[in-house]
Amino acid sequence: MNIENNANIHLLKKIAELLNEETELEKMLSCALQVLLNGTEFTTGWIFFIDEEGGHSLEAYHNIPSSLSDDGCCLLKNGGCWCVNRFRSGKLTKASNIIECQRIEKSIAENKGDTGNIEYHATVPLQSGNESFGLLNVAAPGKNHFHEHELALLESVAFQIGSAIKRIVLTKKEQEIALMQERNRLARDLHDSVNQLLFSLTLTARGGTLLSGDEQVKETFSTIQGLAQEALTEMRALIWQLKPHGLENGLSEALNGYGEMLGMDVEVKVDGVVALSSKIEEALWRIGQEAINNAKKHSGEEAIYFQLNTSPNLVTLKIKDGGCGFHYNPVQFIPSMGIKGMQERVNQLEGQFQLKSEPGEGTEIVVKIPY
Template sequence: MAMDARYEEIGILKEIAEVLNESTESELMLSQVLKKLLHLTGLETGWVFLIDESGRHVLAAEEHLPPALSAENKRRMCQGDCWCVSRYYKKQLTKATNIIECKRIEEAIVEGSEDTGGLTHHATVPLRAGGERFGLLNVGSPKKKEFRSDELALLEGVAFQIGTALKRIHLTQREQETVLLAERNRLARDLHDSVNQLLFSLTLTARGGMEMSTGEVRETFGYIQDLAQEALGEMRGLIWQLKPRGLEKGLVSSLKEYAGMLGLTIHAEVTGIASFPARVEEALWRIGQEALANCKKHAQTSIVHLHFKISDESVVMSIRDDGCGFQHDENHELPSLGLKSMKMRTEALKGRFHLKSSHGQGTEITIELPI
């Protein structure tokens, strides 16, 4: 029997490894491996918390939660503290552990509002790879109050596999971001060294032709010069977007400098300490560039108001102009590719995008991103 159990354990670990090796996206991977784990072990319910350095947890995957935990859009799972998350944050949870009672289910029982499906206890296992920690794997079944040592050992092996896969995915994403940044820098250099210089030469040539000509020919050269100057300005803006000089000075300073290049004046106000993860800063920078470019092209005003409100949990950026505005109905699709791009960037980071505009009342874009 012992040998059969060992073979079964190896088989489970092998099937889990196959799922993990094929995965390139964290949340999809967690959902797939949790479903596979429950199927192979005969357990019924499971969920995964990803936990950041501040102790804030996010429900990244779940399977067969009882109504007590799934009610109100999983409110009890997404809010509040519990024993396992608290112990994890304090670094007191380092291996697979039997949880004597589940605080979230206890609260549901006390409230008497929803069915717990017979689930009262669960095992919890930290997800880690070497010295890095990523969160918790929790599993349980109705009426099951304790996990045997061999069950906990298996769960620990699976959790280590998941942690290693999460680390691999994170490293791959960082590598892709590094490659993308290098390619942007290369393209920015090429544009500056070739197209930008050609446009500058065309501007000088047109100016020289205008000074040596009269009548309609002079007007034609003047028109060519104006077009070249406009194209040169567009090219410099494109180079800025590809390689944001000055972003190391901070997001607000960079947006001010970019606005100045466009001929806009920014009135900026910052509430809170402007410090957030690189991915959030990059998204706000790109969204801010697009919004300022829209102001330049469409608002018919040179004054823009920029406001940041930063807390421990989120950053809110609003960009407002007092220009001509346009009629916008929130129930209809966004009217331009640029606005759609801003919304997509926001939602990719699980943020919220809001657009407010009407004729003669200006336009305001508000972005809220979790940090």
């Protein structure tokens, strides 16, 4: 028993050192799971994250049998099971033996392939204080019961991982707050300096146009006034990008306000009501903002239409203008229209991005993001 205790202490120390070094959540979970399996008799493991709505996601896994890994681990990613259901109901608070894993049972029933002689697994919640993030599941071939000392070890490892998850989440929140504060500072600086200088230049040029009796001088001042006004509009748009006024009152108001500032007629229709996360809402806002910019610069029209639809687990944003359109090739890079930036925002949220456009037919963008 002393040898076993020493081995467990060494394993916990190794995992703790790894968790302290890693700053990326996905890599941290994968490495911690691998170290756990290498240092114990467990051979298979996977980690679920479970959100406040009860939806689960597969965040890490190692050495799972082909019956569970086939089709992109669809049996692990989809459907319910005893451990996830118990977690959702708040009844899974410590390491437990799982009798007859429903996902493995389903793989056998559907003849998915080799199960690696795994029928049972142990499960333990990943927690830090009063916060719960998900589940750590481990298994081994032919093993149908996990002893108390094994479950105790799993609880210690899960506590370490839970604390590391909270640290990384808090660090990311602090980084987001710092980024927001920096954006706000830049927006204030631009408003108080460059924005005011451009406004003064516009007034000065206008005054020169009115006071001068020379037509060439008038034309020069008029050109300066037009360029200054255009630069002022661009500057105000940049300030909006840094600090989107109105987003705190919802996406519709922010898009309407931004369009009004650029002289665009924006129509937003919303079907369904849902509380989107700040990350998704900001992504939709940035995509809509870029679409309005493109319509202003390239479409030749002053109207753009937004349709926001929500359904269980999916939000869809359709954007359409009736402008001149263009030849669109998804493979061809178009640097001036920010399409790549839109796609990247959607990809980061595991969503889908579609763009349709033809000369004379306008442009339509469809964004679908799971939540």
